[in-house]
Amino acid sequence: MINGSTQLIPHIGYPTEAFRAPMIYNPWFASKQINAIVVPMGVKPKDFASTLTSIFAMTNVRGALITMPHKVEAASLVDSLSVTASIAGACNAIARNPDGSLTGDQFDGIGFVRGLRRKGVELTGARALVAGCGGVGSAIAASLAAAGVDELHLFDLDQQTREHLSQRLRTHYPHLRVVAGSTDPDGFDLVCNATPLGMHDEDPLPFDVSRLAPSTFVGEVVMKREITPLLAAARSRGCRYQIGTDMLFEMIPAYLEFFGFPEATPEELRAVATLQY
Amino acid sequence: MINGSTQLIPHIGYPTEAFRAPMIYNPWFASKQINAIVVPMGVKPKDFASTLTSIFAMTNVRGALITMPHKVEAASLVDSLSVTASIAGACNAIARNPDGSLTGDQFDGIGFVRGLRRKGVELTGARALVAGCGGVGSAIAASLAAAGVDELHLFDLDQQTREHLSQRLRTHYPHLRVVAGSTDPDGFDLVCNATPLGMHDEDPLPFDVSRLAPSTFVGEVVMKREITPLLAAARSRGCRYQIGTDMLFEMIPAYLEFFGFPEATPEELRAVATLQY
Incomplete structure (x- = not known):
């Protein structure tokens, strides 16, 4: 129940209709009796920089989730970036430090x-x-590097x-x-599909x-359906695999920790989320 | 349940802790299955003007509730004011017109x-x-004037x-x-108490x-308790009276209409509000 003491996590992007985060975070906050909400805010690119300033001047904002089309611009607007965000050249979470500076x-x-x-x-x-x-x-490439992989082959239709x-x-x-890869x-x-x-x-x-x-593990980022054609093929060849929403439910505890909330588990989040597979 | 299609009514003020509106509007929206929420936003005076611009650039903002300490400044920032807001020199609701202009x-x-x-x-x-x-x-004075009272006596410790x-x-x-009144x-x-x-x-x-x-009707604006000392005295003298939250629950249907939501009644609002006496 929202009241005057509710803390906000603005979820900033445009358009907002496909946002998933509110349906995962908010039921979890409610289940833990944490007075906080993720609030979708539709912000167009021309307004993003000034809106981010306004949002982080609000007295009850705990942090922000940044999504398309603002992730790259967000990385240029914060005062400091994690290594992963630096490599990605984009950030999708911003927190305010005690001194007022912003970390992405x-x-x-x-x-x-x-x-x-x-x-x-084993990575x-x-x-x-x-x-x-x-x-x-x-x-994903940055996190695999941080996790200690030995070789990272990268494929993209755009060489640059x-x-x-x-x-x-x-x-x-x-x-x-780091090697130029293929399909x-x-x-x-x-192998990981990080294309749409x-x-x-x-x-x-x-x-x-x-x-x-069969010994190759197959990871997927597409969340629109649980078993994508890639995962269906991987499964039929006996590969182990990871579905797109596993990544989603695994990352949310990291966001919650970043914003200073208590520890969450993917199982807890899946149990309460109104977004499901 | 908040999702990417949720429309926002930012409730802007500082501090936010004593805000009442979220506990009345939000249960009513839920009871009517209207996908909208009142969201408290703590905004300090120095940030108000720029924040208002940012908020009304958001694609999912339906209107805003403005409270202390911003009501007077809000009246200077909108493009047009109702007669009541002009007389009050303050506005506490802002809606965006189809052409993008703001009305207070x-x-x-x-x-x-x-x-x-x-x-x-009978007024x-x-x-x-x-x-x-x-x-x-x-x-209240402006609305009594609009309602057709013949004489309006005004009392304030500050003559100006x-x-x-x-x-x-x-x-x-x-x-x-319009006459200078007394106590x-x-x-x-x-008679109406519009002091704290x-x-x-x-x-x-x-x-x-x-x-x-006993023939004088006594109105109260203080909402901190149902029967204030003034109302207790009025009741003991046989006067009819109106409690502070009656004004609150009566005004909310007017706000909802202003923001373009379906009609509400004070009874419906009282029935679902988690703010009660």
Whole structure:
């Protein structure tokens, strides 16, 4: 129940209709009797910078969730960025420090990696292939680097996008082997689809699944359906896999911790969320 | 349940802790399955103007509730004001017109008058005394003028405040007799306490109740308790009266209408509000 003591987590993006966070965070806050809410706020690009200033001047704002199309601009507006957000060149969470300065972070990749760890996937020394070097792919690549993978192969249709990410990874992780990858998943411990392919029925598969070995773990970021065509192919070839919303439910505890809320588990969040698979 | 299609009514003020509106509007929205919420936003005076601009640029903001300490500044920031808000020199509700311009209004006085009407009080031709010429007193005076009272006696410890209100009333209602009043309630059809007196036990009474006739209707704006010392005295002298929250529950349907929501009744609102006496 919202009252004058409710703390706000503005969820800033445009358009707002597809926002998922309110339906996960808010039932969890209610279940824990925490007087806080995630509030969707539709903000157009021209208004974003000034609105962010207004929002963080509010006395009852605890932090903000930033989504499309503002993640890249957000990274340029905060006072400091985590390594992951620096590599991704984007942030999707902002918190205000006690001195009033703003810190930006990015937990998509952490959510992906936490999900893998919970499934027993060994990342130290692993060879990984990430297809898609946009916001979420960059974040996943950064988190895989932080988790100790040995080789990171990156694929993107846009070579410049891939090269920018490669350079940022090499700067922060000089011992990591960063390689220009392909859609061939052969020989990897882990392959991850971080492209939008799989949202629509007519989409091509992001990898050549005929070359997918059963020992390769397959990660997916598409959340529109639980079993995307890629995951269906992976499953039929005997691969272990991770669905898109696993990343989502794994990352939310990291956001909650970033904003200073008590510890949450993905199981608790799934149990109360009105967004489900 | 908040989701990406939820419309916002920011409730802007500082501090926020004593806000009442969320506990009345939000249960009503839920009971009617209207996807809208009143969201408290703590905004300090130095940030108010820029924050108002940011808020009304948001794509899912339906209107805003403005409270202390911003009501007077709000009246200077909108593009047009209702007559009541002009007289009050303050507005506590802002809506965006289809052309993007902002209109300010002020429904405290309308709530007070609607409550009187519902109790069968005849206002046309009445003689009324209003003690307190601040924001709420000004609004009540303006609404009593609009309702057709014949004489309006105004009392305020600050003569200048009273004179400013008197002048604005005379400008908009040239046929109304506006008179400098006193704390003597003798001879009035209606007396209204629009001062904060009655919030604390040690407060003096706003009127000399020994001179209160049983035929005089007594209105109260203090909401901190249901029966203030003034209302207790009025009741013991046989006067009819109106409690502070009657004004509140009567004004909310006017706000909802202003923001373009379906019709509400005070009874419905009282039935679902988690704010009660």
